């Protein structure tokens with residue numbers, strides 16, 4: 001299964017690469033973040049210095065990787081990419097850091113998943129541009145301080161709250177990315193269709209936008225599925241019927257809930273009487289990792305008003321029950 005998964009991942013990544021905006025001007029939405037980041041970068045360029053470290057937080061698919069690439073692009077710097085889970089030992093991080101050239105931008109995805117020793121090494125590197133490389137083992141081990149040329153870390157995390165304060169504090173600029181409006185997604189879909197050479201009508205683009213869970217990655221993915229449908233069953237162009245039919249095939253409902261969102265909501269209502277239930281219990285009942293439910297399904301369900309959080313756990317709202325066409329039992333609603 002892992003081979004298939006990584007193939008699918010690789011295809012997804014190369015599809016995404018083709019649609020990525022390459023400059024801040026091309027980056028749709030997130031106005032405040034864009035303005036602030038633009039200032040940080042322009043000031044650094046005019047000082048002839050490297051930019052401050054940047055921390056980007058927000059749910060998957062909202063543009064964190066894209067912004068990291070843009071930071072490197074706008075600084076005229078080389079981008080290096082790694083991630084928290086890929087760095088198992090402090091030595092892995094030391095190897096990456098000591099290979100950086102002056103001005104490089106190092107993108108660290110899922111930075112909240114760095115192992116503790118690597119995290120501590122990163123503090124020192126970010127603050128003093130220094131790493132202590134340990135040579136040898138046991139009693140004979142010695143630590144050799146190595147100074148590094150100045151560089152910029154762009155860290156990404158699905159939740160800034162998951163980062164320990166000392167790490168968070170070492171980022172000079174932090175920004176939170178929020179879900180996109182339907183209008184913004186509409187313009188992303190239009191732009192992407194242009195890049196794909198796929199003709200799409202305004203109402204079809206709007207239909208895709210409204211079902212994309214506020215997420216550009218999903219908008220681009222649905223657009224490609226609509227293109228598939230149009231090429232196989234339709235006229236080859238993206239009209240409203242093609243959009244609607246494709247979205248039925250891919251089980252995206254009219255509010256943009258996908259299979260996982262519906263599974264979570266359904267489990268909450270049918271297995272736990274609408275809650276309150278703890279997130280990890282809910283995740284187990286749908287066979288998903290807590291982190292996936294917490295960072296992918298939950299923020300969307302809460303934002304849509306289908307689910308709410310309480311100190312005692314997650315609760316289905318009246319709207320949540322209604323969306324599934326279910327009648328809440330007496331006393332289920334807060």
Ligand code: ADP
Nearest residue numbers: 016019020028060061062063064065066216217
């Ligand atoms: P993240 O790193 O937050 O998971 P990515 O940066 O990989 O998200 O973005 C996912 C996809 O969505 C990319 O293909 C990118 O082209 C597109 N995308 C993200 N944000 C925007 C945006 N603001 N404007 C246009 N396209 C975007």
